[in-house]
Amino acid sequence: MSEAAKRLWVEEDLGPDFRWSYRASSILFSGKSKYQEIDLVDTPTFGKVLLLDGKMQSTESDEKVYHELLVHPTLLYHPCPRTVFIMGGGEGATAREVLRHRTVEALVMADIDQVVVDACSKHLLRNTQAFADPRLKLVIADARAQLESWPHKFDVIIGDLADPLDGGPCYQLYTQEFYETVVREKLNPGGVFVTQSGPASFNSCTEVFTCIHRTLSTVFPKVLPYAQHIPSFCDTWGYNLAFTSHTQEVLKPEELDQRAAERIVGELEFLDGQTFAGLCQLNKAVRQALANEQEVYTVDSARFIHGTG
Amino acid sequence: MSEAAKRLWVEEDLGPDFRWSYRASSILFSGKSKYQEIDLVDTPTFGKVLLLDGKMQSTESDEKVYHELLVHPTLLYHPCPRTVFIMGGGEGATAREVLRHRTVEALVMADIDQVVVDACSKHLLRNTQAFADPRLKLVIADARAQLESWPHKFDVIIGDLADPLDGGPCYQLYTQEFYETVVREKLNPGGVFVTQSGPASFNSCTEVFTCIHRTLSTVFPKVLPYAQHIPSFCDTWGYNLAFTSHTQEVLKPEELDQRAAERIVGELEFLDGQTFAGLCQLNKAVRQALANEQEVYTVDSARFIHGTG
Amino acid sequence: MSEAAKRLWVEEDLGPDFRWSYRASSILFSGKSKYQEIDLVDTPTFGKVLLLDGKMQSTESDEKVYHELLVHPTLLYHPCPRTVFIMGGGEGATAREVLRHRTVEALVMADIDQVVVDACSKHLLRNTQAFADPRLKLVIADARAQLESWPHKFDVIIGDLADPLDGGPCYQLYTQEFYETVVREKLNPGGVFVTQSGPASFNSCTEVFTCIHRTLSTVFPKVLPYAQHIPSFCDTWGYNLAFTSHTQEVLKPEELDQRAAERIVGELEFLDGQTFAGLCQLNKAVRQALANEQEVYTVDSARFIHGTG
Amino acid sequence: MSEAAKRLWVEEDLGPDFRWSYRASSILFSGKSKYQEIDLVDTPTFGKVLLLDGKMQSTESDEKVYHELLVHPTLLYHPCPRTVFIMGGGEGATAREVLRHRTVEALVMADIDQVVVDACSKHLLRNTQAFADPRLKLVIADARAQLESWPHKFDVIIGDLADPLDGGPCYQLYTQEFYETVVREKLNPGGVFVTQSGPASFNSCTEVFTCIHRTLSTVFPKVLPYAQHIPSFCDTWGYNLAFTSHTQEVLKPEELDQRAAERIVGELEFLDGQTFAGLCQLNKAVRQALANEQEVYTVDSARFIHGTG
The missing domain is CATH 3.40.50.150 (Vaccinia Virus protein VP39)
Structure with a gap:
């Protein structure tokens, strides 16, 4: 994993004044359907993460x-x-x-x-x-x-x-x-x-x-x-x-x-x-x-x- | 609360590749004792927050x-x-x-x-x-x-x-x-x-x-x-x-x-x-x-x- | 300076997809006038910083x-x-x-x-x-x-x-x-x-x-x-x-x-x-x-x- | 570009207490050679960006x-x-x-x-x-x-x-x-x-x-x-x-x-x-x-x- 990848972060707002950020080691898939945006990101913290419309849906870790x-x-x-x-x-x-x-x-x-x-x-x-x-x-x-x-x-x-x-x-x-x-x-x-x-x-x-x-x-x-x-x-x-x-x-x-x-x-x-x-x-x-x-x-x-x- | 205060954030590392950030509306107290660093911060998300050595200890919200x-x-x-x-x-x-x-x-x-x-x-x-x-x-x-x-x-x-x-x-x-x-x-x-x-x-x-x-x-x-x-x-x-x-x-x-x-x-x-x-x-x-x-x-x-x- | 202060950051948007963040060691003043929001923040990077409406106006460093x-x-x-x-x-x-x-x-x-x-x-x-x-x-x-x-x-x-x-x-x-x-x-x-x-x-x-x-x-x-x-x-x-x-x-x-x-x-x-x-x-x-x-x-x-x- | 991509940010430390972050719309290339880490990232702020060891080397914009x-x-x-x-x-x-x-x-x-x-x-x-x-x-x-x-x-x-x-x-x-x-x-x-x-x-x-x-x-x-x-x-x-x-x-x-x-x-x-x-x-x-x-x-x-x- 590259140094730059170490500096690539996914941000998710958890509220209007509250967010979390987790490092992405690689982007497995990033696309858009008729219904929503879909991303699959690999991360050291949660393993593979599925995001729909930028919102975490599911992670390998739990x-x-x-x-x-x-x-x-x-x-x-x-x-x-x-x-x-x-x-x-x-x-x-x-x-x-x-x-x-x-x-x-x-x-x-x-x-x-x-x-x-x-x-x-x-x-x-x-x-x-x-x-x-x-x-x-x-x-x-x-x-x-x-x-x-x-x-x-x-x-x-x-x-x-x-x-x-x-x-x-x-x-x-x-x-x-x-x-x-x-x-x-x-x-x-x-x-x-x-x-x-x-x-x-x-x-x-x-x-x-x-x-x-x-x-x-x-x-x-x-x-x-x-x-x-x-x-x-x-x-x-x-x-x-x-x-x-x-x-x-x-x-x-x-x-x-x-x-x-x-x-x-x-x-x-x-x-x-x-x-x-x-x-x-x-x-x-x-x-x-x-x-x-x-x-x-x-x-x-x-x-x-x-x-x- | 000022615009700049809106842009003042407390960051806490939750892991080596994982952190969260919450906005601080004001700093009530910030000091250091013989044992640790002590901060009391007011926040829209959690109310008043007590931090010891930069780690959230307690919040008004829960x-x-x-x-x-x-x-x-x-x-x-x-x-x-x-x-x-x-x-x-x-x-x-x-x-x-x-x-x-x-x-x-x-x-x-x-x-x-x-x-x-x-x-x-x-x-x-x-x-x-x-x-x-x-x-x-x-x-x-x-x-x-x-x-x-x-x-x-x-x-x-x-x-x-x-x-x-x-x-x-x-x-x-x-x-x-x-x-x-x-x-x-x-x-x-x-x-x-x-x-x-x-x-x-x-x-x-x-x-x-x-x-x-x-x-x-x-x-x-x-x-x-x-x-x-x-x-x-x-x-x-x-x-x-x-x-x-x-x-x-x-x-x-x-x-x-x-x-x-x-x-x-x-x-x-x-x-x-x-x-x-x-x-x-x-x-x-x-x-x-x-x-x-x-x-x-x-x-x-x-x-x-x-x-x- | 406290550990928590080490984790206190001022964020300023420099564009819609671009921002910078600098650590604040202390908040010297934070107030609001009839015209604007005013903040004076001390920072290790720029020294004392004056912000009007959350926008950096002037820093001790330059x-x-x-x-x-x-x-x-x-x-x-x-x-x-x-x-x-x-x-x-x-x-x-x-x-x-x-x-x-x-x-x-x-x-x-x-x-x-x-x-x-x-x-x-x-x-x-x-x-x-x-x-x-x-x-x-x-x-x-x-x-x-x-x-x-x-x-x-x-x-x-x-x-x-x-x-x-x-x-x-x-x-x-x-x-x-x-x-x-x-x-x-x-x-x-x-x-x-x-x-x-x-x-x-x-x-x-x-x-x-x-x-x-x-x-x-x-x-x-x-x-x-x-x-x-x-x-x-x-x-x-x-x-x-x-x-x-x-x-x-x-x-x-x-x-x-x-x-x-x-x-x-x-x-x-x-x-x-x-x-x-x-x-x-x-x-x-x-x-x-x-x-x-x-x-x-x-x-x-x-x-x-x-x-x- | 997807919502999650909208939330993907590249962070670069500009000093010990100072960093900037710019949104990445896509990762064009991410790899490692014998000498360094190499990343090419597309961004709305700078166009295509070349990073070596996580440090911005060159951008399409300037x-x-x-x-x-x-x-x-x-x-x-x-x-x-x-x-x-x-x-x-x-x-x-x-x-x-x-x-x-x-x-x-x-x-x-x-x-x-x-x-x-x-x-x-x-x-x-x-x-x-x-x-x-x-x-x-x-x-x-x-x-x-x-x-x-x-x-x-x-x-x-x-x-x-x-x-x-x-x-x-x-x-x-x-x-x-x-x-x-x-x-x-x-x-x-x-x-x-x-x-x-x-x-x-x-x-x-x-x-x-x-x-x-x-x-x-x-x-x-x-x-x-x-x-x-x-x-x-x-x-x-x-x-x-x-x-x-x-x-x-x-x-x-x-x-x-x-x-x-x-x-x-x-x-x-x-x-x-x-x-x-x-x-x-x-x-x-x-x-x-x-x-x-x-x-x-x-x-x-x-x-x-x-x-x-």
Whole structure:
């Protein structure tokens, strides 16, 4: 790596008066699609970093944590997930984790951006095998349109979308109307839905996390929120897991571990039953924010996090 | 605030190729003591920020989280804490939280640095009342020497020290010898000890957190580790709570809530029984790192986190 | 100086994709007047730095170069300058240089900003004596109004004003109308006028330098442009010296040296006859830009350099 | 250009407490040779930028100024330069300017670094034609060894070398011994030598400029120093033009213009006789520093500018 490269830095604004900078050792890919700007940068701090519209989406150093938490609790909560639909997920890591489940027979992944998919499948070697798995049906298209018109329903639907940024490609996929008329309709009986839900720290959870939770709660009988600090996001990150079944019980840590052992190929790095039990115990400040949240996410009342898409 | 002030930034290296920068709106205090450099800076992002040797120690925006977690579980776990000793804590916030406990009759705080104490007591108004509380005995002196020579033992000892940096003033206060010959000796029967224990994320916990835990485990019969993401530290932060009693039971969330309601003046912002239960459920990666840790912290085998003191 | 101070940096944008940063060791003054933001910062790189609206105005390290070039050629070109008027100059350094001329009997300095004057006279010790000189009449008021209504004319008028920024306090003082109806009218026969004229490098001279030159050339019979690289301005800086006399000859280097020796107290650090001869030999690119300039600076067609006042 | 690219910045330290940063829109080349790190970066501020060991060497925005000043005064001062030797110059721009001279029949360029030559000849299209000119003999080898062993002498020798950095590849090529035993020996009668000579501002000229001048003055009967502000070097830059003839007269501006018109293909952008006359009038501070310089550059007493090679 060259001296000059040592002096090449990626800057990301974390707020109006706050930014971080990490050194780039090389630029693997830099391009623009119809939807967004895409960059893949190699860094000594985070390994390979995927940026969409200049915002860090995923890093080699901790993407496993983010993706294990998005995929495995969801699939493990389902009695026997055979069919899965991923909205977004172009990076390939969500598919990679889903395909570790022996029960999964068919996985549809609809990402709108061919450029993201191509860049990631070329450079993120960890996900290469997933892109080649015969169970995966990859569709480059609008996730909503695909899900809506797909001839079958699914056991599990996963929302691995960019944050709901003003003007960005994704904010409609966080609305009550979408959850009600599309997501719930396309889930088989007993089906489960999960979505990444933005920052969820005591001082950031009201940006979108609490609102997404409340929105899902108006559509699904039971919604389980959980959160984990993701270093490369510089925040605690939230998820919401929505059940179609009123009678869904909370799984005990040992039940989750048992299911993981039976169904998942290989060992998880971060998640197990006890870990998940901890992540579901949100702190008092976040629980109060969830309880106080009045707003439902609709196309008209969309709430956005800092930045524009 | 002036335009130029808008352009005044504090930079902190978070790693060799990684830094963050936050705007300073004004410099409240900037000075140097025999032990360290001390700065108090006002910022739009974090409110007032205390820096020791250029490293962020505490910010108005989230110091309550850090200090509630340091103080309250510890005191609540004790059946009736009457006497408390704080090592360090010059900022005053640890004392402030201790003094909210109605059972506390005497609090000794030994911080080595008069300059820190003076700057904080002048500028951090939230802590002013604590400095004036008649139950507080503030000693500007070496914490070890004071604790060792103090005529009485204590129900609770709290380590609110800077990280064990190479050459810094504090690393001896994290050693087995110190815990064994001083801390344990100066605790009353049933006494508890807590220490902040550095970064504790899945990818940072082996810097010092696991080693401090193991060191304490060689001295105390039971040690409870827990961790919480602190935004201004840009990481998850660890604590270790050490019990002198072999038979110490884990408190149920409702027991913790009950004790808090009885003993603490005012309501806590972040902590309650359920929150603490969650924080004690460490994730799989951290639990494995704790299990694998072989090293005991001694003066000879000291381990340091990034930076020099 | 503290470690944290070592990490305190002043950033200045030099262009939309270009900035520099220099470490501040301490903040001497930070305030806001009715007209602008004012900051005085001490730095290891430039010594004390004066910033107006976040833009570096002057530094201890090279202000002598800027001020010697503004003041001395102008006064030396006049046969015997007895009365001088400074527009702006609140920092005090222009007055300091003027007062070194033994011929000067009365100096009026009109700066609009009391806060600048107070901060500089307190912290810039090099200029303290000038502020106390009985020949100086300091007026805190609008320079135009003062000059216009002053009962006497002057031998020399000096424009030491901030750059003509859009919305800034000074751009009207660079217009043809002002030069014609005020400056020229208030000069005694044989009087000379000089104004700092912004960046004057081959690639920056068309921002305002060439336009100021052309504007002056429509009002005065002879205008002498010259330029010098000023490190702390990160550019070559331009001046325009305007003569009321059609017959003004160019002074030979030895004539300039002779006059300096007779009239100026102490020795100049940067300027002498040969130096000034060099600075008046503008390079081909700048000479062509001067020749090609068509625009005259009026209130309606004001041209601004990057930034807003 | 992508948003992330908008956030990619090149940082260069200009001093221990001073740096600048300019945005990179793309990385054209990044590599490492046996001698140094080489990077070619495209930027909105400076166009294409060549960095050696992380230090800006040349930019599209102002390399013409630097190279016109290095080449044309030198060749124009010679009565009829037929043969030219360039030490260094791998970028190709020096050769490009030399080959504009109709009198030049043979040009030898010896640069040690194939990687620099390849990257520049591929990406710096302005220089492509020069690399293909049949009069150019390009040798990838040590400049000293080539010059020493070359079978013929030259009319002009040009030193277009990196700054004399400690440990860098070039500092031996600035020594008295080299000038005496190699350069002077390889010049035809009446021959001239020029070398870039580092920063030459009133506050930077003693880094190496004055010492190079004095060293050359011990070897050549007449040495002409001159300097010009180069924006992308963030300083005024110095050159020294050394004559073998005791009787060399200073050319009048109109003589220089006359020779340029006769000999050079196309028009110069920056240089003409008047420009050069101005650049040779160094300011008082630099002239005094030249007069005061006592040191001669030898291998043992090498002086280096900030940074390491």
